Amino acid sequence: xxxxxxxFLRKTSTTAAAxxxxxxxxxxxxxxxxxxxxxxxxxxxxxxxxxxxxNILKKQIHKPGDxxxxxxINTYDIPNVHSTNDFIVxxxxxxxxxxxxxxxxxxxxxxxxRAINCILNVQHEDGTIDLYSTNFHSTPDTAFIVNYLSPVYxxxxxxxxxxxxxxxxxxxxxxxxxxKCLAVGGIHTPNHRWVVCSALARINSFFPKPSYINRINEWxxxxxxxxxxxxxxxxxxxxxxxxxxxxxxxxxxxxKRPELLDVVRKNLNMTLFYIQPGAEVLTDASKRQDQxxxxxxxxxxxxxxxxxxxxxxxxxxxxxxxxxNKMPEKLTRFMALILEDPVFDREMPAPGKIPDxxxxxxxxxxxxxxxxxxxxxxxIEQNPTFLSFMKGRAVLQSLRLHASFFGTRGQxxxxxxxxxxxxxxxxxxxxxxxxxxxxxxxxxxDGNWDKMPRxxxxxxxxxTLNYTVSITESNGKVSVEMEIEGxxxxxxxxxxxxxxxxxxxxxxxxxxxxxxxxxxxxxxKYKCENDVITFGPGAAAHxxxxxxxxxxxxxxxxxxxxxxxxxxxxxxxx
Numbered sequence: 001x002x003x004x005x006x007x008f009l010r011k012t013s014t015t016a017a018a019x020x021x022x023x024x025x026x027x028x029x030x031x032x033x034x035x036x037x038x039x040x041x042x043x044x045x046x047x048x049x050x051x052x053x054x055n056i057l058k059k060q061i062h063k064p065g066d067x068x069x070x071x072x073i074n075t076y077d078i079p080n081v082h083s084t085n086d087f088i089v090x091x092x093x094x095x096x097x098x099x100x101x102x103x104x105x106x107x108x109x110x111x112x113x114r115a116i117n118c119i120l121n122v123q124h125e126d127g128t129i130d131l132y133s134t135n136f137h138s139t140p141d142t143a144f145i146v147n148y149l150s151p152v153y154x155x156x157x158x159x160x161x162x163x164x165x166x167x168x169x170x171x172x173x174x175x176x177x178x179x180k181c182l183a184v185g186g187i188h189t190p191n192h193r194w195v196v197c198s199a200l201a202r203i204n205s206f207f208p209k210p211s212y213i214n215r216i217n218e219w220x221x222x223x224x225x226x227x228x229x230x231x232x233x234x235x236x237x238x239x240x241x242x243x244x245x246x247x248x249x250x251x252x253x254x255x256k257r258p259e260l261l262d263v264v265r266k267n268l269n270m271t272l273f274y275i276q277p278g279a280e281v282l283t284d285a286s287k288r289q290d291q292x293x294x295x296x297x298x299x300x301x302x303x304x305x306x307x308x309x310x311x312x313x314x315x316x317x318x319x320x321x322x323x324x325n326k327m328p329e330k331l332t333r334f335m336a337l338i339l340e341d342p343v344f345d346r347e348m349p350a351p352g353k354i355p356d357x358x359x360x361x362x363x364x365x366x367x368x369x370x371x372x373x374x375x376x377x378x379x380i381e382q383n384p385t386f387l388s389f390m391k392g393r394a395v396l397q398s399l400r401l402h403a404s405f406f407g408t409r410g411q412x413x414x415x416x417x418x419x420x421x422x423x424x425x426x427x428x429x430x431x432x433x434x435x436x437x438x439x440x441x442x443x444x445x446d447g448n449w450d451k452m453p454r455x456x457x458x459x460x461x462x463x464t465l466n467y468t469v470s471i472t473e474s475n476g477k478v479s480v481e482m483e484i485e486g487x488x489x490x491x492x493x494x495x496x497x498x499x500x501x502x503x504x505x506x507x508x509x510x511x512x513x514x515x516x517x518x519x520x521x522x523x524x525k526y527k528c529e530n531d532v533i534t535f536g537p538g539a540a541a542h543x544x545x546x547x548x549x550x551x552x553x554x555x556x557x558x559x560x561x562x563x564x565x566x567x568x569x570x571x572x573x574x
Contacts, residue, residue, distance in 0.1 A: 037348045039099070041324055041331075042338065046100040049332040053094055053102055056087060060111055067121055070114030081119055081129045085145050088115050092152035093335035096159065109163035112156075116170045119145075120177075127180035139185025140192035142178050143199035147250070150175070150202040151336035172206070179203045183211045190233045191240045191247075193219045198247035201254040216251065224248075224263055227364035230270030235365055236288040237274050237281045238295025241267060245303040253341075264303050268316065271300060273360050273369050275319070276376045277390050279326040284378065284385050284398075285365050292385060292398070292554075298323050298330040302337050309343055314352030321351040359422050359473070366417070368424050368471075374531075375476035379424050381414045384551050386426060386469060389478060389573045392531035395499040396573065398554055403484055403565060404491045405465050406432040407549035412467050426469040433462040463487040465565065477574040484567040492567045493547050493560050496535060500556040502528035506536075507559050510545050515557045518543060524559060535573050539563055 061079060063069045068079035072087045091112050094102040102108055123129055124137055131141040153171045156164055182200050187193055197216045204212040225233040234240045245264045252260030274281045275297050283295045301323050308316035323331065338344045360369045366381030376390040389396040401412040414426035436459070438452040465486040472479045484492060496519075498504070506524040510516035519538030526533045538561050545560040546553055563569060 038338065038344050041328075042097055042335065043099045044324070044328050045332050045335050046094070046097050048329050049090055049094055049097075049335065050101050052090065053108075056090055057111060059083075060087065060114065061118075068118060069121075070111075070118035071122070072115070078132055080132045081122060081141075081145060082131065084115050084119055085148050088112060088119075089148055089152055089333060089336065091115075092156055093332065093339075095164075096152070096155040096339055097335055104159070104161065106163050109161075109167065112164070113167040113170065116167055116174060120170050120174045123174060123177055126185075127177045127182070128185065135188070139181045140187050140189075140195055142181055142185075143192070143196040146175065146178050146182070146199035146202055147195065147247070148333075150199075150206075151340040155336050155339045175203060176207055179207065179209065179212065183209075183215045189240075190225050191236075191244050193222065194244050194247040194251075198250040201251045205254050213255070216255070226263055226266065229362040229364050230266040230268075231362065231365050232267070234287050236283075236286045236290055237271065238283050238286070238290045238293070238299060240288055241271070242299030242303070245300065249303055249306060261307075265307060265311075268300065268304060268307060270362070271297070272315065272319070272355055273358065273362075273371075275322075275354060277374050277392055279322050280390075282367070282369070282378050282388070284380050284383055284388060285367050296323075296327060296330065298327050301331055302334050305338075305348070306341075306343055308348055309346050312349045314349045315354060317349050318351035318354050320348065322354065361419070366414075368417075370473050372473075372476040377473055377478055379417075379426070379471055381417050381426065384411055384413055386412065386414055387471060387478075387480065389533065391476075391533050392529075394502060394526055394528040394531035394533045396496060396526070396533055396535070397499050397556060398495070398497040399480065400495040400497070400551065401467070401469065401482060401484075402493050402495070402547050402550045403465055403567070404544075404547045404549065405430060405463070405487070410465070410490070410547070410549050411551065412469065414469070422473065424471045426467075426471070428467040429464065430467075431462060431464050433459040436460055465490065477572060479570060479572050481570040482567065484565050486565065488565055490565040491542055491544055491547065492563045492565060493545055493550070494562070494569070494571075495545070495550070495553075496559040496561070496571075497554045498526045498533075498557045498559070499528075502526050502557070504557055504559065507538075510543065510560070512543075513546060513553065516545055516553065517557065517559045518545070519559050519561055526557075533573060535559070536571055539569060 059072050061068050061071050071079045072083040073079045074083045091108045094100040095105060095108045097103060126137060128137045128139055128142045129145060130136045131138050135141050157168050182196055182203060187196060197219050200212045200216050232241055232244050245267055248260045248263045251257060276282060279297050281295050281297050283290045284292050301320060304316045304319045307313055308320055356371050356373055358371050368379035370377035374392045378388045380386055384400050385398040387399040403410040409430045409432055412428055415428045418425040435454050435457040438457055442456065444451040465484055468483045470481040504517060504526055506522060507517035507519050510518060518540045519536055520540040521538050523534050523536035524538065541563045561569065
């Protein structure tokens with residue numbers, strides 16, 4: 001391929017500017033010819049994106065001479081690279097998309113140039129940028145920005161518009177500079193490795209260097225952190241799993257490494273069984289910030305659409321269809337990626353059906369997933385939330401069981417799980433007591449407690465609690481049988497936490513805590529719109545709901561069933 005070249009100024013470590021030659025032509029990954037399916041989604045996304053452009057333009061900083069001139073502030077009035085990046089992605093996507101009313105609009109050209117000039121201005125000499133909230137001179141955050149901006153750069157450069165010449169020059173300078181940190185910089189988290197690899201693959205496609213490929217190979221040589229179920233180390237179903245997929249897809253297609261595409265396929269197939277009613281995904285087992293937060297499947301859209309087309313997969317197409325219908329407003333960030341790649345010029349297969357009738361165990365993640373139409377059940381090991389139950393819009397977001405046994409030690413967090421047919425049995429044992437004087441021959445005369453730790457002391461008055469929770473599902477009805485034995489007369493509290501927005505019936509208020517109730521007997525009901533969850537029978541041997549050592553009450557409405565050890569109680573959810 002013949003490469004044209006553009007000359008522009010690049011900052012150097014000296015005060016004098018130096019002329020550096022860079023390639024100005026890039027591989028053509030796609031076109032603006034879209035079949036009906038792609039045309040339809042781009043029209044929809046353009047309309048959503050266009051509606052925001054007017055207000056976005058008002059957010060750009062106009063302070064000549066200021067280092068953040070041309071940038072964008074966030075909701076805390078802090079100018080930052082990431083808000084400025086979002087500005088470029090939204091404006092650039094509108095400019096490039098043939099279905100946008102801002103397509104090829106000169107009104108966007110100077111704002112785009114000013115924004116990238118700001119990012120270039122605040123870029124450090126080592127090629128990094130800052131994530132103002134926590135990371136400074138950050139290689140991984142620079143890599144994220146490279147991955148976000150590269151598709152925009154590609155589709156805008158392809159247009160060859162004179163009014164964008166300044167933007168393209170400065171974008172190339174910024175991208176070229178990032179190679180300095182990407183080739184040598186470090187990371188914090190498992191997914192950062194793949195984000196850096198993807199950014200290096202992007203930079204290598206613009207400015208090829210053996211050092212970029214060598215660095216990719218070095219990170220990949222650690223091995224990919226995907227278990228046999230298809231999940232990544234962080235188990236972050238709504239944030240970092242889709243991020244990893246995007247990055248492996250990028251490296252795989254740019255460097256022609258099909259084994260990396262198989263990594264993505266494996267995760268996408270697993271994720272089919274994490275999808276919940278309303279296009280939510282189960283997040284309770286996550287090790288990152290999305291744990292127990294409401295998360296959606298939209299982050300997977302790019303990779304599901306890519307493989308729906310390349311593999312002619314109707315189930316993947318059904319996921320795309322779900323996302324497009326439920327939450328198109330969350331997809332505008334994918335516009336440049338769709339415009340970039342010729343894969344998306346091809347027809348999608350007719351959508352099939354997302355699995356909605358199954359019992360599946362994901363052993364490595366400690367998850368049991370059950371789906372019966374609009375009823376969705378998750379059983380979770382090694383987590384205070386050991387069960388969640390969804391029935392359409394009605395959501396029982398958490399069952400948590402606690403005994404007031406030596407503080408946090410009384411919180412039921414399943415240590416092991418067994419299967420008896422389709423009955424899931426969760427177990428935990430806790431032993432604790434009191435500590436004798438530190439051995440005389442090892443005592444420290446200065447009285448420093450830290451030098452005489454508990455593990456060096458003999459335990460006495462030893463107490464034990466053994467927990468068994470058995471969960472059985474039949475045609476969408478769930479039976480939860482709980483048993484706690486050992487030390488007697490220990491107060492117990494079962495927390496049944498419902499998502500905010502519905503109405504409770506059959507319960508009595510807890511006089512100590514807002515949105516807290518007891519189910520004293522009989523059956524309770526939780527109604528959200530037309531969906532109803534019934535639960536019970538209740539019991540209230542005492543009125544201590546939020547015990548010492550329990551995790552804080554969750555948002556929403558919580559109902560408590562209480563008793564004492566030996567505690568045996570069974571509730572049904574339907």
